[in-house]
Amino acid sequence: MKSTVLFLVCVALLAFSPAKNGYEVGDTAADFKLKNVDGKMVSLSDFSSAKGFIIAFDCNTCPVSKAYNERIQALNEKYASKGFPVIAINPNSPELSSGESFDAMVKYAKKKGYKFPYLYDESQATVRAFGPTNTPHMFVLTKNGSDLKVAYIGAIDDNSRDADEVRTKYVEDAVDALLAGKAVATPKTKAVGCGVKLKSA
Amino acid sequence: MKTLVAAVLLLMAGTAAGQAKIVKLQELKKLMESRGENIRVVNFWATWCGPCVKELPLFEKLNAERKDVAVTLVSMDLDLDPNPAKVHKFVAKKKIASNVLILDENDPNVYIDQIDKQWSGALPATIVINSKTGKRVFAEKEMHEGDLEKLIDQVQ
Numbered sequence: 001m002k003s004t005v006l007f008l009v010c011v012a013l014l015a016f017s018p019a020k021n022g023y024e025v026g027d028t029a030a031d032f033k034l035k036n037v038d039g040k041m042v043s044l045s046d047f048s049s050a051k052g053f054i055i056a057f058d059c060n061t062c063p064v065s066k067a068y069n070e071r072i073q074a075l076n077e078k079y080a081s082k083g084f085p086v087i088a089i090n091p092n093s094p095e096l097s098s099g100e101s102f103d104a105m106v107k108y109a110k111k112k113g114y115k116f117p118y119l120y121d122e123s124q125a126t127v128r129a130f131g132p133t134n135t136p137h138m139f140v141l142t143k144n145g146s147d148l149k150v151a152y153i154g155a156i157d158d159n160s161r162d163a164d165e166v167r168t169k170y171v172e173d174a175v176d177a178l179l180a181g182k183a184v185a186t187p188k189t190k191a192v193g194c195g196v197k198l199k200s201a
Numbered sequence: 202m203k204t205l206v207a208a209v210l211l212l213m214a215g216t217a218a219g220q221a222k223i224v225k226l227q228e229l230k231k232l233m234e235s236r237g238e239n240i241r242v243v244n245f246w247a248t249w250c251g252p253c254v255k256e257l258p259l260f261e262k263l264n265a266e267r268k269d270v271a272v273t274l275v276s277m278d279l280d281l282d283p284n285p286a287k288v289h290k291f292v293a294k295k296k297i298a299s300n301v302l303i304l305d306e307n308d309p310n311v312y313i314d315q316i317d318k319q320w321s322g323a324l325p326a327t328i329v330i331n332s333k334t335g336k337r338v339f340a341e342k343e344m345h346e347g348d349l350e351k352l353i354d355q356v357q
Contacts, residue, residue, distance in 0.1 A: 063249040067281055097251075133321035133341070155322075158308055161281045170310075189310040192280045194250060195323035195341065 022131010025187040029141055029148040032126040034089065034119035035102070037109040042117045044087070044141075044148060051083030052151070052178060054171060055139040057091040057132035058118075060108045061099040062194035065135045067160050069112060072136065075156070075171060076116045084140070084175050086116040091127040091135065096197040124198060134193030140174045140184075151178055154189030221276060221292050221301035223285060226312050229304060232273060233316075237332035240270045240353055245316075245326045247277045248291045252343035253325040257295070259344050264299040270353065272299040277324060279305050331356040 023029055036042045044053060056072050058065050076086035094101040102120045109118045121127050130139055140152035152174035157166040174184040233243060244260055246253035257274070264272035274297065276288045285303050292301050306312045313322045319339045320326050327344060329352040330337040336356045340348070 063247075063281055134323035155310065158310060160309075161279075161283065190313040190320075190322040191309045192247075192277050192313070192322045192324065195252065195325065195343070 021133075022129065023139070023150045023153070025150050025153055025184075027150045029139070029150055030129055031146075031148065032119075032121075032129075034121050034126060036117045036119055037102075037106045037114070042087070042119055044143070045146065047085060047143075049083065050085060050143055052140065052142040052175070053148075054079060054084050054086045054175065055130070055141060056086055056088045057127070057130065057135055057137040057139070057196070058088045059090050059092050059097075059100055059135045059194070060104050061097065062135045064160055064191070064193045068136050068156055071156055071163055073112070073114070073116075078172075079175055080116070082175075082179060084179070088114070088116060088118045089121055089126060089130075090118065091121065091124070091132050091137075092197040093124060093199045095199060100197070127196065127198065128201070132196055134191070134195055136193065137196075138171050140171060140178070142178055152184050152187050155191035158189075158191075160191060221285065221288050221303050223279075223303045223305050226304070226306050226315060229275060229302060230315065232302075233328065233330055233337075234335075235332070236335070238269075239332055240267075240356065241330040241332055242270055242272045242349065242353070243275060243328045243330065244272065245275050245277055245320075245324060247281070247324055248287050249278070249281065250324045256325060256344045257297070259346065259349055261297065261299055263349050274299050274301045276301060276303045279303060280309065327352070329353055329356055 031044045033041050033043045054075055058072060072086060072088065080086065090100060090105055092100040105118055105120055136156060138152070138154060138156055139150060141148045142151050152171065154170055156171050157169045159166045170186055170189050173186065177184045233241065242260065242263065260272045260274060263270055278288050279285065288303050309322060313320050317328055317339050321341060323341055325343055326341045328337055328339050338352050338355045340352060
Protein backbone atom coordinates (compact mmCIF):
# COMPACT_ATOMS: atom_id res chain seq x y z
CA MET A 1 0.00 0.00 0.00
CA LYS A 2 2.68 2.44 1.10
CA SER A 3 4.69 1.80 -2.02
CA THR A 4 1.62 2.29 -4.19
CA VAL A 5 1.00 5.68 -2.59
CA LEU A 6 4.66 6.56 -2.99
CA PHE A 7 4.50 5.47 -6.60
CA LEU A 8 1.41 7.60 -7.22
CA VAL A 9 3.05 10.59 -5.58
CA CYS A 10 6.07 10.11 -7.83
CA VAL A 11 3.89 9.87 -10.92
CA ALA A 12 2.02 13.00 -9.84
CA LEU A 13 5.28 14.85 -9.24
CA LEU A 14 6.58 13.81 -12.62
CA ALA A 15 3.36 14.88 -14.28
CA PHE A 16 3.36 18.31 -12.68
CA SER A 17 7.04 19.20 -12.74
CA PRO A 18 7.97 20.87 -16.01
CA ALA A 19 10.49 19.00 -18.15
CA LYS A 20 14.00 19.95 -17.09
CA ASN A 21 15.60 21.72 -19.99
CA GLY A 22 18.96 23.22 -19.23
CA TYR A 23 20.32 25.08 -16.25
CA GLU A 24 18.38 27.01 -13.66
CA VAL A 25 19.76 29.89 -11.62
CA GLY A 26 21.91 28.43 -8.83
CA ASP A 27 22.94 25.35 -10.82
CA THR A 28 26.56 24.38 -11.31
CA ALA A 29 27.57 24.76 -14.94
CA ALA A 30 29.91 22.38 -16.73
CA ASP A 31 32.89 23.74 -18.63
CA PHE A 32 33.12 23.04 -22.36
CA LYS A 33 35.66 22.93 -25.13
CA LEU A 34 34.40 24.46 -28.36
CA LYS A 35 35.92 25.70 -31.59
CA ASN A 36 36.31 29.45 -31.86
CA VAL A 37 36.04 31.41 -35.11
CA ASP A 38 39.86 31.68 -35.10
CA GLY A 39 40.07 27.87 -35.29
CA LYS A 40 41.36 27.44 -31.71
CA MET A 41 39.54 25.49 -29.02
CA VAL A 42 38.20 27.54 -26.10
CA SER A 43 37.29 26.45 -22.56
CA LEU A 44 36.21 28.59 -19.63
CA SER A 45 39.17 27.16 -17.69
CA ASP A 46 41.45 29.06 -20.14
CA PHE A 47 40.41 32.29 -18.44
CA SER A 48 42.36 31.88 -15.23
CA SER A 49 41.88 35.43 -13.96
CA ALA A 50 38.16 35.66 -14.76
CA LYS A 51 35.70 36.15 -11.89
CA GLY A 52 32.89 34.93 -14.06
CA PHE A 53 31.47 34.96 -17.57
CA ILE A 54 28.77 36.55 -19.64
CA ILE A 55 27.75 33.68 -21.91
CA ALA A 56 25.78 34.91 -24.92
CA PHE A 57 23.88 32.35 -26.99
CA ASP A 58 23.75 34.36 -30.16
CA CYS A 59 23.75 33.81 -33.89
CA ASN A 60 24.36 35.34 -37.32
CA THR A 61 20.86 35.68 -38.73
CA CYS A 62 18.28 36.39 -36.01
CA PRO A 63 16.91 39.97 -36.26
CA VAL A 64 16.73 40.21 -32.46
CA SER A 65 20.41 39.20 -32.28
CA LYS A 66 21.20 41.86 -34.86
CA ALA A 67 19.34 44.47 -32.80
CA TYR A 68 21.44 43.49 -29.79
CA ASN A 69 24.80 43.02 -31.52
CA GLU A 70 26.34 46.33 -30.46
CA ARG A 71 24.99 45.92 -26.94
CA ILE A 72 26.67 42.50 -26.65
CA GLN A 73 29.97 43.97 -27.84
CA ALA A 74 29.53 46.81 -25.34
CA LEU A 75 29.06 44.29 -22.51
CA ASN A 76 32.46 42.77 -23.30
CA GLU A 77 34.01 46.23 -23.61
CA LYS A 78 32.71 47.17 -20.17
CA TYR A 79 33.10 43.93 -18.22
CA ALA A 80 36.00 41.91 -19.69
CA SER A 81 38.51 44.11 -17.88
CA LYS A 82 36.48 43.74 -14.67
CA GLY A 83 36.74 39.96 -14.86
CA PHE A 84 33.50 39.08 -16.68
CA PRO A 85 34.33 38.55 -20.37
CA VAL A 86 31.67 37.79 -22.97
CA ILE A 87 31.81 34.30 -24.49
CA ALA A 88 29.41 33.95 -27.43
CA ILE A 89 28.16 30.53 -28.51
CA ASN A 90 26.03 29.92 -31.59
CA PRO A 91 23.26 27.54 -30.45
CA ASN A 92 21.76 26.88 -33.89
CA SER A 93 22.40 23.86 -36.05
CA PRO A 94 23.57 24.93 -39.52
CA GLU A 95 21.69 21.88 -40.80
CA LEU A 96 18.44 23.55 -39.76
CA SER A 97 19.31 27.14 -40.45
CA SER A 98 21.38 28.11 -43.44
CA GLY A 99 23.50 31.08 -42.53
CA GLU A 100 24.63 29.58 -39.21
CA SER A 101 27.56 27.57 -40.57
CA PHE A 102 31.03 27.83 -39.04
CA ASP A 103 32.27 29.69 -42.13
CA ALA A 104 29.40 32.17 -41.85
CA MET A 105 30.26 32.66 -38.16
CA VAL A 106 33.90 33.39 -39.06
CA LYS A 107 32.79 36.00 -41.60
CA TYR A 108 30.27 37.54 -39.21
CA ALA A 109 32.74 37.84 -36.33
CA LYS A 110 35.30 39.42 -38.66
CA LYS A 111 32.78 41.89 -40.08
CA LYS A 112 31.63 42.89 -36.60
CA GLY A 113 35.17 42.97 -35.19
CA TYR A 114 34.41 40.66 -32.27
CA LYS A 115 36.94 40.97 -29.45
CA PHE A 116 35.54 37.90 -27.70
CA PRO A 117 35.23 34.22 -28.65
CA TYR A 118 32.36 33.20 -30.89
CA LEU A 119 32.08 29.44 -30.50
CA TYR A 120 30.67 26.74 -32.71
CA ASP A 121 28.91 23.89 -30.87
CA GLU A 122 28.80 21.23 -33.56
CA SER A 123 27.33 18.47 -31.35
CA GLN A 124 25.04 20.99 -29.56
CA ALA A 125 25.93 19.23 -26.28
CA THR A 126 26.80 22.53 -24.57
CA VAL A 127 23.65 24.14 -25.92
CA ARG A 128 21.58 21.27 -24.52
CA ALA A 129 23.34 21.52 -21.14
CA PHE A 130 22.66 25.25 -20.81
CA GLY A 131 19.23 25.19 -22.47
CA PRO A 132 18.89 28.57 -24.17
CA THR A 133 15.48 28.86 -25.85
CA ASN A 134 15.95 31.88 -28.06
CA THR A 135 18.62 34.20 -29.40
CA PRO A 136 20.08 36.20 -27.86
CA HIS A 137 19.87 34.35 -24.53
CA MET A 138 22.31 35.30 -21.77
CA PHE A 139 23.77 33.23 -18.93
CA VAL A 140 25.91 35.02 -16.34
CA LEU A 141 28.21 32.63 -14.48
CA THR A 142 30.36 33.16 -11.42
CA LYS A 143 33.67 31.37 -11.09
CA ASN A 144 35.14 30.19 -7.84
CA GLY A 145 38.25 28.12 -8.52
CA SER A 146 36.95 25.65 -11.07
CA ASP A 147 33.39 25.90 -9.77
CA LEU A 148 31.01 27.64 -12.18
CA LYS A 149 27.60 28.75 -10.88
CA VAL A 150 24.69 30.16 -12.87
CA ALA A 151 23.75 33.57 -11.45
CA TYR A 152 21.51 35.01 -14.15
CA ILE A 153 19.53 33.67 -17.13
CA GLY A 154 17.62 35.75 -19.63
CA ALA A 155 17.49 38.93 -21.65
CA ILE A 156 20.14 41.64 -22.00
CA ASP A 157 17.66 44.38 -21.15
CA ASP A 158 13.97 45.19 -21.43
CA ASN A 159 13.86 46.83 -24.88
CA SER A 160 14.99 45.00 -28.02
CA ARG A 161 14.11 47.64 -30.55
CA ASP A 162 15.78 50.68 -29.03
CA ALA A 163 18.81 50.76 -26.74
CA ASP A 164 17.97 54.35 -25.81
CA GLU A 165 14.54 53.32 -24.49
CA VAL A 166 15.88 50.68 -22.11
CA ARG A 167 14.74 51.06 -18.50
CA THR A 168 16.38 48.00 -16.94
CA LYS A 169 19.73 46.57 -18.04
CA TYR A 170 19.31 43.07 -16.64
CA VAL A 171 22.77 41.69 -17.48
CA GLU A 172 24.62 44.80 -16.36
CA ASP A 173 22.64 44.91 -13.12
CA ALA A 174 23.44 41.23 -12.50
CA VAL A 175 27.18 41.60 -13.15
CA ASP A 176 27.38 44.84 -11.14
CA ALA A 177 25.72 43.07 -8.20
CA LEU A 178 28.12 40.13 -8.44
CA LEU A 179 31.14 42.45 -8.64
CA ALA A 180 29.86 44.19 -5.49
CA GLY A 181 29.42 40.83 -3.76
CA LYS A 182 25.64 41.20 -3.69
CA ALA A 183 22.79 38.92 -4.74
CA VAL A 184 21.36 39.38 -8.22
CA ALA A 185 18.01 41.15 -7.76
CA THR A 186 16.37 39.86 -10.97
CA PRO A 187 18.03 36.51 -11.72
CA LYS A 188 15.69 35.39 -14.51
CA THR A 189 13.96 37.29 -17.31
CA LYS A 190 12.32 36.67 -20.67
CA ALA A 191 12.40 38.35 -24.07
CA VAL A 192 10.94 37.73 -27.50
CA GLY A 193 13.52 36.07 -29.70
CA CYS A 194 14.26 33.58 -32.44
CA GLY A 195 13.71 30.00 -31.36
CA VAL A 196 16.94 27.99 -31.04
CA LYS A 197 17.30 25.45 -33.84
CA LEU A 198 18.21 22.14 -32.21
CA LYS A 199 18.83 18.96 -34.13
CA SER A 200 16.60 16.16 -32.86
CA ALA A 201 18.54 14.22 -30.24
CA MET B 202 -21.49 59.68 -52.61
CA LYS B 203 -18.86 57.95 -54.67
CA THR B 204 -16.28 58.50 -51.94
CA LEU B 205 -18.70 57.15 -49.35
CA VAL B 206 -19.20 53.96 -51.36
CA ALA B 207 -15.45 53.70 -51.82
CA ALA B 208 -14.94 54.18 -48.09
CA VAL B 209 -17.52 51.51 -47.24
CA LEU B 210 -15.98 49.11 -49.74
CA LEU B 211 -12.56 49.80 -48.32
CA LEU B 212 -13.85 49.15 -44.82
CA MET B 213 -15.42 45.86 -45.89
CA ALA B 214 -12.27 44.80 -47.67
CA GLY B 215 -10.30 45.83 -44.63
CA THR B 216 -12.19 43.56 -42.30
CA ALA B 217 -12.08 40.68 -44.75
CA ALA B 218 -8.39 40.42 -45.46
CA GLY B 219 -5.18 42.33 -45.37
CA GLN B 220 -6.00 44.06 -42.12
CA ALA B 221 -4.31 43.63 -38.79
CA LYS B 222 -5.53 45.27 -35.62
CA ILE B 223 -3.09 46.67 -33.10
CA VAL B 224 -4.01 45.48 -29.60
CA LYS B 225 -2.86 45.73 -26.02
CA LEU B 226 -2.32 42.67 -23.85
CA GLN B 227 -5.71 43.01 -22.12
CA GLU B 228 -7.59 42.64 -25.41
CA LEU B 229 -5.51 39.62 -26.40
CA LYS B 230 -6.11 38.05 -22.99
CA LYS B 231 -9.84 38.61 -23.35
CA LEU B 232 -9.77 36.77 -26.67
CA MET B 233 -7.86 33.91 -25.07
CA GLU B 234 -9.81 33.67 -21.83
CA SER B 235 -13.43 34.50 -22.68
CA ARG B 236 -15.73 31.49 -22.83
CA GLY B 237 -17.44 30.39 -26.03
CA GLU B 238 -18.15 27.39 -28.20
CA ASN B 239 -15.10 27.14 -30.46
CA ILE B 240 -11.49 26.03 -30.35
CA ARG B 241 -9.15 28.99 -30.44
CA VAL B 242 -5.71 28.60 -31.97
CA VAL B 243 -3.46 31.52 -31.10
CA ASN B 244 -0.13 31.67 -32.90
CA PHE B 245 2.69 34.06 -32.01
CA TRP B 246 4.80 35.04 -35.01
CA ALA B 247 6.71 37.83 -36.70
CA THR B 248 7.37 38.74 -40.32
CA TRP B 249 11.11 38.35 -39.65
CA CYS B 250 10.76 34.82 -38.23
CA GLY B 251 11.54 32.19 -40.89
CA PRO B 252 9.94 29.15 -39.20
CA CYS B 253 6.84 31.26 -38.42
CA VAL B 254 6.35 32.23 -42.06
CA LYS B 255 6.93 28.62 -43.07
CA GLU B 256 4.21 27.25 -40.79
CA LEU B 257 1.62 29.95 -41.60
CA PRO B 258 -0.12 27.99 -44.41
CA LEU B 259 -0.98 25.25 -41.89
CA PHE B 260 -2.83 27.80 -39.74
CA GLU B 261 -4.56 29.29 -42.77
CA LYS B 262 -5.67 25.86 -43.92
CA LEU B 263 -6.99 25.01 -40.46
CA ASN B 264 -8.86 28.31 -40.27
CA ALA B 265 -10.46 27.74 -43.66
CA GLU B 266 -11.37 24.09 -43.20
CA ARG B 267 -12.54 23.81 -39.60
CA LYS B 268 -15.70 25.70 -38.74
CA ASP B 269 -15.19 24.90 -35.04
CA VAL B 270 -11.72 26.47 -35.00
CA ALA B 271 -10.86 30.17 -34.95
CA VAL B 272 -7.24 31.03 -35.72
CA THR B 273 -5.65 34.24 -34.47
CA LEU B 274 -2.17 35.16 -35.63
CA VAL B 275 -0.52 37.51 -33.14
CA SER B 276 2.33 39.45 -34.71
CA MET B 277 5.17 40.34 -32.35
CA ASP B 278 6.81 42.63 -34.93
CA LEU B 279 6.43 45.79 -32.84
CA ASP B 280 8.93 44.32 -30.39
CA LEU B 281 11.66 45.18 -32.94
CA ASP B 282 10.06 47.75 -35.23
CA PRO B 283 7.57 50.41 -34.05
CA ASN B 284 6.13 50.72 -37.57
CA PRO B 285 3.41 48.11 -38.29
CA ALA B 286 3.56 48.74 -42.08
CA LYS B 287 5.60 45.60 -42.66
CA VAL B 288 2.89 43.46 -41.05
CA HIS B 289 0.06 45.10 -43.03
CA LYS B 290 2.01 44.59 -46.24
CA PHE B 291 2.77 40.97 -45.40
CA VAL B 292 -0.86 40.19 -44.52
CA ALA B 293 -2.09 41.77 -47.76
CA LYS B 294 0.54 40.12 -49.94
CA LYS B 295 -0.07 36.66 -48.50
CA LYS B 296 -3.85 37.28 -48.52
CA ILE B 297 -4.10 36.02 -44.96
CA ALA B 298 -7.70 35.23 -44.04
CA SER B 299 -7.17 34.34 -40.37
CA ASN B 300 -7.63 37.03 -37.75
CA VAL B 301 -4.35 38.97 -37.41
CA LEU B 302 -3.50 41.04 -34.36
CA ILE B 303 -0.37 43.09 -33.70
CA LEU B 304 0.62 43.14 -30.04
CA ASP B 305 1.65 46.57 -28.81
CA GLU B 306 3.24 46.19 -25.39
CA ASN B 307 6.39 47.10 -23.52
CA ASP B 308 8.29 45.01 -21.02
CA PRO B 309 8.35 41.50 -22.53
CA ASN B 310 9.61 40.10 -19.23
CA VAL B 311 6.17 40.87 -17.82
CA TYR B 312 3.81 40.25 -20.73
CA ILE B 313 5.33 36.93 -21.90
CA ASP B 314 4.42 35.29 -18.59
CA GLN B 315 0.97 36.86 -18.68
CA ILE B 316 0.33 35.25 -22.04
CA ASP B 317 1.65 31.86 -20.90
CA LYS B 318 4.07 30.97 -18.12
CA GLN B 319 5.43 28.12 -20.25
CA TRP B 320 6.45 30.52 -23.03
CA SER B 321 10.15 31.44 -23.09
CA GLY B 322 9.53 34.22 -25.60
CA ALA B 323 10.91 32.22 -28.53
CA LEU B 324 9.07 32.37 -31.83
CA PRO B 325 7.07 30.63 -33.12
CA ALA B 326 4.77 29.63 -30.28
CA THR B 327 1.19 28.38 -30.36
CA ILE B 328 -1.57 28.09 -27.77
CA VAL B 329 -4.66 25.99 -28.41
CA ILE B 330 -7.68 26.76 -26.21
CA ASN B 331 -11.01 24.99 -25.82
CA SER B 332 -13.15 28.06 -25.12
CA LYS B 333 -15.95 25.90 -23.72
CA THR B 334 -13.85 24.35 -20.94
CA GLY B 335 -10.90 26.71 -20.74
CA LYS B 336 -8.51 23.81 -21.30
CA ARG B 337 -5.36 24.87 -23.14
CA VAL B 338 -2.11 23.48 -24.46
CA PHE B 339 1.06 25.36 -25.30
CA ALA B 340 3.70 24.48 -27.89
CA GLU B 341 6.94 26.30 -28.59
CA LYS B 342 8.08 24.95 -31.93
CA GLU B 343 7.49 25.12 -35.65
CA MET B 344 4.34 23.23 -36.57
CA HIS B 345 4.36 20.53 -39.21
CA GLU B 346 1.53 18.77 -41.04
CA GLY B 347 -0.84 17.19 -38.50
CA ASP B 348 0.66 18.86 -35.39
CA LEU B 349 -2.15 21.38 -34.96
CA GLU B 350 -4.80 18.68 -35.19
CA LYS B 351 -2.98 16.75 -32.44
CA LEU B 352 -2.96 19.83 -30.19
CA ILE B 353 -6.66 20.36 -30.83
CA ASP B 354 -7.33 16.72 -29.84
CA GLN B 355 -5.52 17.36 -26.56
CA VAL B 356 -7.99 20.05 -25.47
CA GLN B 357 -11.12 18.18 -26.53
